[in-house]
Amino acid sequence: MIQATNLGFPRIGLHRELKWAVEGYWAGRTSEDALQETARQLRARHWQWQQEAGLDQIPSNDFSLYDHVLDTIALVGAVPERFGWKGETVDLTTYFAMARGVQEKELEARGLEGTGVPPLEMTKWFDTNYHYLVPEFHPEQRFRLASTKPIDEYLEAKALGIETRPVLLGPVSFLLLGRATVAHLDPLTLLDRLLPVYAEVLHRLKAAGARYVQMDEPCLVLDLPPGARQAYEQAYAALNRPEHPALVLTTYFGGLEENLPLALSLPVAAVHLDLVRAPEQLDSALAHLPEDRILSLGLVDGRNVWRTDLDVAASMLRRAVDALGRERVWVGPSCSLLHVPIDLDAEPELDPEIRPWMAFARQKLDEVVTLKCLVNEGEAAAGDRLEAARRARQERLTSARRIDPEVRRRLATLSPEMSRRGRPFAERYALQRTRLKLPPLPTTTIGSFPQTDELRRQRAAFRRGELSRAAYEQFLEATIAETIARQEAIGLDVLVHGEPERSDMVEYFAEQLQGFLVTQNGWVQSYGTRCVRPPILYGDVARRSPMTVRWTTFAQRCTARPVKGILTGPVTILQWSFVRDDQPRADTCRQIALALRDEVADLEAAGIAVIQIDEPALREGLPLRRRDWPAYLEWAVECFRLASCVVRDETQIHTHMCYADFEDILEAIAALDADVISIEAARSRMALLDAFRRFHYPNAIGPGVYDIHSPRVPSVEEIEALLERALEVIPAERLWVNPDCGLKTRRWAEVEPALRHMVQAAVQPRQDQTPPLGPTPSGRLTG
Numbered sequence: 001m002i003q004a005t006n007l008g009f010p011r012i013g014l015h016r017e018l019k020w021a022v023e024g025y026w027a028g029r030t031s032e033d034a035l036q037e038t039a040r041q042l043r044a045r046h047w048q049w050q051q052e053a054g055l056d057q058i059p060s061n062d063f064s065l066y067d068h069v070l071d072t073i074a075l076v077g078a079v080p081e082r083f084g085w086k087g088e089t090v091d092l093t094t095y096f097a098m099a100r101g102v103q104e105k106e107l108e109a110r111g112l113e114g115t116g117v118p119p120l121e122m123t124k125w126f127d128t129n130y131h132y133l134v135p136e137f138h139p140e141q142r143f144r145l146a147s148t149k150p151i152d153e154y155l156e157a158k159a160l161g162i163e164t165r166p167v168l169l170g171p172v173s174f175l176l177l178g179r180a181t182v183a184h185l186d187p188l189t190l191l192d193r194l195l196p197v198y199a200e201v202l203h204r205l206k207a208a209g210a211r212y213v214q215m216d217e218p219c220l221v222l223d224l225p226p227g228a229r230q231a232y233e234q235a236y237a238a239l240n241r242p243e244h245p246a247l248v249l250t251t252y253f254g255g256l257e258e259n260l261p262l263a264l265s266l267p268v269a270a271v272h273l274d275l276v277r278a279p280e281q282l283d284s285a286l287a288h289l290p291e292d293r294i295l296s297l298g299l300v301d302g303r304n305v306w307r308t309d310l311d312v313a314a315s316m317l318r319r320a321v322d323a324l325g326r327e328r329v330w331v332g333p334s335c336s337l338l339h340v341p342i343d344l345d346a347e348p349e350l351d352p353e354i355r356p357w358m359a360f361a362r363q364k365l366d367e368v369v370t371l372k373c374l375v376n377e378g379e380a381a382a383g384d385r386l387e388a389a390r391r392a393r394q395e396r397l398t399s400a401r402r403i404d405p406e407v408r409r410r411l412a413t414l415s416p417e418m419s420r421r422g423r424p425f426a427e428r429y430a431l432q433r434t435r436l437k438l439p440p441l442p443t444t445t446i447g448s449f450p451q452t453d454e455l456r457r458q459r460a461a462f463r464r465g466e467l468s469r470a471a472y473e474q475f476l477e478a479t480i481a482e483t484i485a486r487q488e489a490i491g492l493d494v495l496v497h498g499e500p501e502r503s504d505m506v507e508y509f510a511e512q513l514q515g516f517l518v519t520q521n522g523w524v525q526s527y528g529t530r531c532v533r534p535p536i537l538y539g540d541v542a543r544r545s546p547m548t549v550r551w552t553t554f555a556q557r558c559t560a561r562p563v564k565g566i567l568t569g570p571v572t573i574l575q576w577s578f579v580r581d582d583q584p585r586a587d588t589c590r591q592i593a594l595a596l597r598d599e600v601a602d603l604e605a606a607g608i609a610v611i612q613i614d615e616p617a618l619r620e621g622l623p624l625r626r627r628d629w630p631a632y633l634e635w636a637v638e639c640f641r642l643a644s645c646v647v648r649d650e651t652q653i654h655t656h657m658c659y660a661d662f663e664d665i666l667e668a669i670a671a672l673d674a675d676v677i678s679i680e681a682a683r684s685r686m687a688l689l690d691a692f693r694r695f696h697y698p699n700a701i702g703p704g705v706y707d708i709h710s711p712r713v714p715s716v717e718e719i720e721a722l723l724e725r726a727l728e729v730i731p732a733e734r735l736w737v738n739p740d741c742g743l744k745t746r747r748w749a750e751v752e753p754a755l756r757h758m759v760q761a762a763v764q765p766r767q768d769q770t771p772p773l774g775p776t777p778s779g780r781l782t783g
């Protein structure tokens with residue numbers, strides 16, 4: 001019979017119980033025991049839910065206190081030396097130190113000396129908004145079993161009477177996702193040393209009773225680097241042993257394409273395919289699957305919130321059964337459910353017309369089980385569930401709520417001039433400098449200032465109806481006025497209002513735009529304890545009324561210096577939302593771009609001379625296969641320009657990017673034609689600048705000079721040194737001075753001294769500029 005499986009369940013808890021427990025532990029409010037107890041309760045609840053749903057295979061070791069790649073680092077003992085770990089197993093202090101670094105103060109408290117230890121680097125997990133910690137490998141790298149987490153959690157479930165399928169990040173993907181500390185080291189060469197540790201884990205899991213182990217190898221959907229094919233062959237030849245559990249090779253986030261023959265040739269018991277992202281691979285998989293393999297079909301979308309078309313999915317499942325027989329077919333979600341919210345039933349206030357169109361993690365498991373029943377026992381067995389699903393799909397596809405004829409009409413009349421500025425950059429920039437009267441190396445920030453506990457409390461009270469709108473807005477205005485005063489005192493040149501009205505940079509816009517819903521409890525882990533509630537984009541997007549003008553103009557009335565209006569860009573809003581699957585992403589993005597274009601025009605008309613359109617997710621939206629990059633970049637760039645090019649030449653457009661490596665897409669970034677870009681650079685010690693030696697970036701640029709991810713206050717000298725390096729590749733006339741990203745996760749006590757140091761560091765190189773620019777409009781572009 002077909003079996004119903006799952007690849008992973010969200011860990012954070014329906015009410016973010018894990019977030020509160022972990023943060024409480026960090027703050028010293030919660031003991032390690034209490035933290036572990038919360039974690040245990042969450043695991044038990046999640047296993048129970050999956051059992052009740054009727055799954056045949058329930059994952060374990062999909063849970064994590066912080067990140068599953070970090071868990072793998074701990075499992076194989078790949079703790080970098082700087083964390084000073086000497087124990088047998090990786091303790092909780094070392095575990096969190098790798099995630100968060102160690103402050104000087106903490107070292108002191110532990111009776112140690114030193115200047116603090118930086119954490120592991122964090123980066124995007126494939127094309128998701130989840131971030132993992134990057135394994136670091138050095139040439140003398142050794143591995144050894146340093147955690148029993150997979151075995152412990154398997155036994156923990158067993159004690160509850162629940163048989164599970166442990167999940168491991170596969171050894172090849174683990175190495176490919178890591179980085180070598182020296183250029184000449186290819187992490188894949190470490191495979192020989194790594195495999196014995198995996199073998200030991202598998203051996204112990206078998207001894208504990210595990211029948212199957214899920215080996216996640218998502219890198220199989222990428223363009224494989226040299227050596228990877230052979231690494232896969234070597235790894236699975238070594239791990240396929242009678243004394244190990246049977247292996248399930250899971251791939252997701254895309255199609256295997258040219259790697260399909262490789263995946264099907266590996267000696268494993270079952271292969272899982274993502275048939276939501278790549279349905280076309282089913283036929284060739286069925287044609288070439290070796291006779292002793294099981295095929296696991298990922299038919300329920302683990303990356304989006306729409307209900308599955310059960311008829312389409314069931315017909316694929318039947319095709320598989322016809323070709324392979326029921327014993328060789330499993331059904332599951334396309335990938336782990338980590339990327340979707342937990343339970344639609346926790347959303348009482350969601351629009352009642354649109355709610356039935358959706359399925360969150362728990363509802364998706366019901367879909368998986370329904371699919372299994374449908375094919376095992378026939379439509380009658382699925383009963384009401386099939387009918388309800390069909391009705392909901394039908395209602396969604398015919399609903400008038402999805403379509404706005406006005407939006408469609410506008411989209412049909414786009415012209416190329418709409419995405420072109422008037423004059424070329426150099427001329428525009430000269431006009432802007434005259435208008436803005438800025439010194440050389442102008443200083444600015446990225447937009448947000450600390451979201452204080454007080455601010456979050458006021459917003460929560462307002463949302464619960466305990467604080468009137470008038471009182472809340474008055475509080476926001478007072479916050480903005482104070483934020484402006486602080487920036488003036490610090491001596492910044494281009495000010496911001498601080499974004500206190502925004503719970504999140506995407507959610508805030510989605511709340512106001514037609515075509516979006518926001519949730520109350522739809523939390524999805526972004527990194528560690530940080531979560532987001534991705535908005536749900538279900539219909540044509542239009543702006544109902546101005547979204548930011550009120551707060552930006554209020555801020556501008558508080559100061560004579562220019563205030564920069566801050567908007568989130570179309571690609572980032574698209575990328576960080578659950579979007580409709582009934583039209584191309586490019587079309588959806590254009591609709592968002594047009595709504596933002598109106599906001600840009602209104603800000604300009606209200607006298608705002610500098611407007612920043614953030615696109616931190618531009619890189620993340622890049623398709624996983626290089627072949628698909630140009631098409632994506634073309635519409636992504638077009639959308640940014642559609643949103644921004646509505647302004648006069650005198651109005652300065654900024655953009656901002658962070659959280660990714662940009663070397664690959666510098667040309668596209670230049671094609672945005674923003675007048676100024678602020679870009680994360682300090683966190684990687686300005687490694688980005690090397691790319692600018694090779695690629696001439698034509699417009700103005702502020703490479704971040706201060707890493708905002710750490711509470712550490714950078715010194716003036718440190719920032720000066722970074723600026724000097726920047727000046728080697730970026731001419732002073734086009735250099736801006738700013739932090740890496742927004743300051744919302746920091747405290748004022750850190751932000752104020754850090755920004756003072758930044759402003760001070762900008763002063764010296766300014767004086768080296770001849771002729772100095774006075775307060776009169778004398779700015780002329782020399783370079």
Ligand SMILES: Nc1nc2c(c(=O)[nH]1)N[C@@H](CNc1ccc(C(=O)N[C@@H](CCC(=O)N[C@@H](CCC(=O)N[C@@H](CCC(=O)O)C(=O)O)C(=O)O)C(=O)O)cc1)CN2
Nearest residue numbers: 129456457459460503504505506526529530531532576659
């Ligand atoms: N969407 C998105 N993706 C992004 C980023 C981003 O800013 N936004 N930044 C990058 C890194 N990712 C990040 C993701 C989340 C957070 C973050 O700080 N998240 C907050 C939640 C932010 C939020 O929506 N806050 C709400 C809800 C706050 C809240 O928890 N309220 C309490 C009550 C609080 C109180 O009474 O004091 C509750 O609802 O229970 C608000 O401010 O209104 C968190 O996890 O703590 C930071 C970075 C990349 N991806």
Ligand code: MET
Nearest residue numbers: 446447448614616742743
């Ligand atoms: C993740 S990019 C953040 C940009 C936003 N304007 C901020 O300052 O927070």
Ligand SMILES: [Zn+2]
Nearest residue numbers: 616658741742
């Ligand atoms: Zn940023």
